[in-house]
Amino acid sequence: MRISIFRRFLSILLLLLILPSAAAAGQENNDLFNQANKAYSEGDFSTAVKLYEEITAVSGYGAGVLFNLGNSYARSRQPGKAILNYERALRISPADSDIRGNLQLIRKETGLFPREYSWSERFFQLLDLNQWTMSAFSFLLLLTAFQLISLKVPFPRLTLRLISATCLLLLLLSATAAFFRHQQWQPSVVIEQDSRLLLSPFSSAAPTSSIKQGRLVYPQKRHGSFSYITDETGNRGWIASSKIEPVIKKRAESEAYSHTR
Secondary structure (H helix, E strand, O other): OHHHHHHHHHHHHHHHHHHHHHHHHHHHHHHHHHHHHHHOOOOOOOHHHHHHHHHHHHHHOOOOHHHHHHHHHHHHOOHHHHHHHHHHHHHOOOOOOOHHHHHHHHHHHHOOOOOOOOHHHHHHOOOHHHHHHHHHHHHHHHHHHHHHHOOOOOOOHHHEEEEEEHHHHHHHHHHHHHHHHHHHHHOEEEEOEEEEEEOOOOOOOOOOEOOOOOOOOEEEEEEOOOOEEEEEOOOOOEEEEEEEEOHHHHHOOOOOOOOOO
């Protein structure tokens, strides 16, 4: 009984120690956010960027902070990092029309037009990653359930084959689309000007083409300090890894996304 009372006392004491520090941290973030907003409204975009970056470093990602950070980078003429933060904000709040509108505007202003997609790619884009994944899972369950039912209910052989083939086809189609959307879900963004795609992963390698700041790219492999990428227009080559930054960082590299705005 005494041990139980002592443990409760320690728990309450620990809670009393944590709550003030958490409240102080929250107040500090609010102060930083207000300071960043003030700097932005006064046209001091470099200070706004610094303060918004500090908030994300301390508290993780939130759609509102990322949106404001993207605006600050856009106004300071850094379209690569502006697009990077708009893309991150969309991962948290995909239905936000303000974020999507600003992203489309800066891509249009900087001439970052994607290539024309094939009919199959346009079909895969009808649904997002989660929807295609759920579709594939549903067809798998349906196929399994039908096979189990057919063990007890004598379906005609032709009907059995037709239904099984249809479910299997839709399952494969959904899985393929989910894989395609998964690749599109994890791009990186070129964040530096005058970036070039190289023929091989060496600084002395011949350039094959230039690539605009803000362009979405899809890294496929790494070699030393270089990454082999395909960009959204279909160009391929090696680029210095320091010139690109992933939209979704690995858990080891950053805090998990915050779902608050």
